[in-house]
Amino acid sequence: MTDLADLTIVAAGRGLRSGEFSSVDLLDAVTRRASITEAQLHAYLTLDKKGARSAAEAADAAFADGKDVGPLQGIPIALKDNMCTIGVETTAASQMLAGWKPPYDATVVRRLKDAGAVVTGKTNLDEFAMGSSTENSAFGETRNPWNPDFVPGGSSGGSAAAVAVGSAFGAFGSDTGGSIRQPAALCGVVGMKPTYGLVSRYGLIAFASSLDQIGPFARSVEDSATLLDAIAGWDRFDSTSIDGAVPNFSGSLDGGVGGLRIGIVSDLMGEGIDTQVRGAVSGMADKLSEAGAEVVEVGLPSTEFALSAYYLIAPAECSSNLARFDGVRYGHRSNVEGTTEDMMSHTRAEGFGPEVIRRILLGTYALSAGYYDAFYGQAQRVRTLVRRDFASAYEKVDVLISPTSPTTAFPVGERSADPIAMYYSDVCTIPSNLSGEPAISVPIGLDDKGLPIGFQVMAPSLGEELMYRVAAAVESISEFTKRAPLASSEVVAP
Amino acid sequence: MTAWEAVIGIETHVELSTKSKMFCGCPADIPDEPNTACCPVCLALPGSLPVPNVKAIEGIVTIGTALGCTINESSLFYRKNYFYPDLPKNYQISQYTFPVCEFGSLIVEVQGEPTVVGITRVHMEEDTGRSTHVGEGGGRIQDAEHTLLDFNRAGVPLVEVVTEPDIRSAEQARAYGAELQRIVLALGVSDAKLEAGSMRFDANVSVRHVGTEELGTRTETKNVNSLRSLQRAIEFEIDRQIAVLEDGGSITQETRHWNEDKGVTLSMRSKEESEDYRYFQDPDLLPLEVSDEWQSLVRESLPELPAAKRARFRAAGVEAETAELLADNLELASLFEAAVSGDTNGKLIGNWLTGEVVAHARRENMLVSDSALTGSHLSDLAEMVEEGKLSSSAAKEVLNAAMDGDGSPRDVADARDLLQMSDAGEIEAAVDTVLAENPDAVAKIAQGDSKPIAFLMGQVMRHTGGKADPSIVQRVLKDKTAGDA
Known part of the structure; x- marks a missing residue:
């Protein structure tokens, strides 16, 4: 018999509505799964057992009353710990916010609650979402569910791992340079970054405001679209959110790739991309072609500079966004004797981890008088070039495809001493953040180490429907149904 | 020895009296109880985001239009980064390139001599919270034992009006400050109370020899909270700079603090730090669009400005100084307007209003608006004096009686047998x-x-x-x- 924790959201929703099981049953199943996997995995920073239980009971009561607010009603969902949850500790995996309980819900959280979702808890991340391995968490790293000696990717590694092992049916993360898609690829789940502005950032602890987007993790493309349906749309609390009609994404999966023009990004298929990853992506491109798509090679020449531009823009914005953590109003406050200025600087030195400090310094430098134009100004010009590259590519093709990550998961500790190697993990994902366009990672197989390979589908601004249609085709061709070994109920904590 | 000349530019901060703050829904009318008008946005809680207040934008466009500025159809919000405990985000949302308004001007008059003061820019920003330094130092941060913070003011919409260095004397600076205050009050966008800090001046002052083009090193004087101290602070600063230079010294570019009690400006920082605000465009806010339609809507609903009002009063026969007094006082001005039409004696009525009416109200401890005086009382009275039916001293008595509610001037003059034989x-x-x-x-x-x-x-x-x-x-x-x- 299938463990309930292994169901997709869509299947679980059917069971809830047929009365086969209750929301409390689903919550019990993921809680049981977490109790088995957490010791090795450490996907969660906080399990809100009490809150989840009452939400599940409320969902069951609603079903009993004949109330049904949609496909997420009664579904246990996890949230990256950089989204504000009222009364539930929200830390961004930083000592700076240890113990901080927000007095308000992020817009995404409120919409999920309104949709009847059951929030299981808060998942681990690289501190303030800065990292690609979830090793930069102040509260201990998360491990890869396919092999705990490997990293789960990052920064939303906790959400990716939780969905991969079934300690949540779905989860949300944030993607600034690939922080949803890269861990999704490394953990063998579906991870999606929406068009910038499709989802409200209100209540998401900012890393780099012009790049941050919240998006879903799921075990199927259909689940991913279902999760996006619940959170997308204009929000009066985020003036960068897009005011316009939102399509029904979960209704946009059929149609296949017949007649579509698909561009495989040659600049992301060369040197630096692992041969097995490259092989798997080419193989899938061939199959898409067999399925009726016209697959052509397309260049995005400015991707060469995208990584450097990103590592100026993101730190610059973060240096300003994180200035508010000064010990004055909330969070950690240093006990140092001295002036207010001493208190503020010691608070920051004590509260932030090394990667966060590195990026704040980098960004402060990039914005300083005399350097602004050479660094931040230049990076903004590259950003414009990246946008132009995408625009001219989309004149020729409908969607673009590439690997999600240049390699599969890497061993814990391997890149932590080498920031540049770590930064390179995002080379395939960063261009979509710079352009603000949607992209999704779909698992398409395993490498010879048994680690998942992610396949990225990119689409023009607000092209989520087309992106999902192609992703659904990729999913059905790949027949990737393997589950992470750690998800097995037999795994026992060491 | 060639004579010295002062070069002065003024930056004025004006708190707008909108219902809510600049980027959140908290009340902008600051309550006394500290930290009671705050929310996640104005306290800069993690995850919060700013959303611009349309009414505040309307306010700044109104000010810019009144100052004859070009209104940028698209303007940008920037972050001004600096650490200070009462600045919740440790950056202030402000403007840098492309402010809402640019290239305006204001004409000020000193003893009948008009000067055009160029307005460089009028930009939108948010106010900070308030720090109260507690301890022996009498409110100085350097000597404080601890500091109390009140964030009620944090995020209140603030408009900054920056002039060109076109002002040449302390008197002109004062006249500029007074005229700007009048305009802001006439527009109804701020209560512009200098003593309460809802309007604040910073004076940039330098001196140079008459006939030279090059600007001297300037200082910026803050904490000027009346028109009188604006003039005094600038006078002091001009004299100080000239004395330093004539003594063979040089001026340090620095921020100075006006000490009202001692009547001096003092250097605010012990060591000179050059501030680098690391301005960059705020990624949380889209470019601010002010459409042509919106601009013309504002232009059309602009009230009469003080200069136009004064000109109108002068045209009605009022003397220049009296016209200024009248135009500055809403209730006197409206009584004047109700009384004067056609060939009524505007000069006489203007003098009564700014003289006997104000004096009697003060004696009786009442507001002119609370008195029974009407425009037709004034016009009747003027007519009676013109016709020789009333002596000027009798007219004053009748005026007082009319204010006290004893009846119309004709009735009072009759009842008190004050009418002159003029037949x-x-x-x-x-x-x-x-x-x-x-x-x-x-x-x-x-x-x-x-x-x-x-x-x-x-x-x-x-x-x-x-x-x-x-x-x-x-x-x-x-x-x-x-x-x-």
Whole structure:
């Protein structure tokens, strides 16, 4: 018999509505799964057992009353710990916010609650979402569910791992340079970054405001679209959110790739991309072609500079966004004797981890008088070039495809001493953040180490429907149904 | 030794009196109880985001339009980064390139001499919270034991008006400050209270030799919270700089603090730090669009500006100084407007309003608006004086009575028997009687002695019970005695 924790959201929703099981049953199943996997995995920073239980009971009561607010009603969902949850500790995996309980819900959280979702808890991340391995968490790293000696990717590694092992049916993360898609690829789940502005950032602890987007993790493309349906749309609390009609994404999966023009990004298929990853992506491109798509090679020449531009823009914005953590109003406050200025600087030195400090310094430098134009100004010009590259590519093709990550998961500790190697993990994902366009990672197989390979589908601004249609085709061709070994109920904590 | 010349530019912060703050829904009308008008946005809680207040944008566009600025159809919000405990985000949302308004001007007059002061820019930003430094130092941060923070003011919409360095004297600076305050009040966008800090000036002052083009090193003086201290602080700063330079020293570019009690400006920082605000465009806010339609809507609903109002009052016969007083006072101005039309004596009514009316209100400890005085009272009174029916001292009495609610001027003058005899026929008859009774006096006058005229005037006044208009009596007397000669 299938463990309930292994169901997709869509299947679980059917069971809830047929009365086969209750929301409390689903919550019990993921809680049981977490109790088995957490010791090795450490996907969660906080399990809100009490809150989840009452939400599940409320969902069951609603079903009993004949109330049904949609496909997420009664579904246990996890949230990256950089989204504000009222009364539930929200830390961004930083000592700076240890113990901080927000007095308000992020817009995404409120919409999920309104949709009847059951929030299981808060998942681990690289501190303030800065990292690609979830090793930069102040509260201990998360491990890869396919092999705990490997990293789960990052920064939303906790959400990716939780969905991969079934300690949540779905989860949300944030993607600034690939922080949803890269861990999704490394953990063998579906991870999606929406068009910038499709989802409200209100209540998401900012890393780099012009790049941050919240998006879903799921075990199927259909689940991913279902999760996006619940959170997308204009929000009066985020003036960068897009005011316009939102399509029904979960209704946009059929149609296949017949007649579509698909561009495989040659600049992301060369040197630096692992041969097995490259092989798997080419193989899938061939199959898409067999399925009726016209697959052509397309260049995005400015991707060469995208990584450097990103590592100026993101730190610059973060240096300003994180200035508010000064010990004055909330969070950690240093006990140092001295002036207010001493208190503020010691608070920051004590509260932030090394990667966060590195990026704040980098960004402060990039914005300083005399350097602004050479660094931040230049990076903004590259950003414009990246946008132009995408625009001219989309004149020729409908969607673009590439690997999600240049390699599969890497061993814990391997890149932590080498920031540049770590930064390179995002080379395939960063261009979509710079352009603000949607992209999704779909698992398409395993490498010879048994680690998942992610396949990225990119689409023009607000092209989520087309992106999902192609992703659904990729999913059905790949027949990737393997589950992470750690998800097995037999795994026992060491 | 060539003479010195001061070069002055003024930055003015104006708190807008919108209902809510610049980027959140908290009340902008600051409550006394500290930290009671705050939310996740103005406290800069993690995850919060700013959303611009449309009313505040309307306010700044109104100010910019009144100052003759170009309104940028698309303007940008920037972050001004600096750490300070009462600045919740440790950056202030402000503007840098492409402010809402640019390239305006304001004409100020000192002793009838007009000067055009260029307005460089008018930009939108948010206010900080308030720090109260507690300890021995009497409120100075350097000596404080601890600091109390109140974030009620944090995020209140603030407009900054920056001038070109076109001002040449402290008097001009004061006149500029006064005129800007009048404009802001006339627009109704701020209460512009200098003492309460809802309007604040920073003065950039440098000096140079007359005839040189190059600008001297400037200082910026803060904490100027009245028009008088603006003038005093600038006067002090000009004198100080000249003294330093004549002594062979040099001016340090620095921020100085006006000390009202001692009447001096003091350097604010012990060591000179060059601030690098690391301005960059705020990624949380889209470019601010002010469409042509919106601009013309604002332009069309612009009230009459103080300069136009003064000109109108002067055209009605009011003297320059009185016109300024009238235009500055909404209730006096509206009484004036209600009283004066066509060929009414504007000068007389203007003088009454700024003189006797204000004085009587002060004596009686009441507001002019609470008095019973109306525009038609004033116009009737002026007419009666013009017709010679009322003496100027009687007119004052009637005016006071009308303010006290004793009735219309005509009724009061009647009831108190204050009306003058101004009918020439009646006066002539009285004069004839007096002349007939005093042939000796008449004879003396005929011989060229004009002294008895005063005696005869007194006789006529006595005869008419003091009600004859003395000017008419004098004229008639002169006519009649001359005719006899």
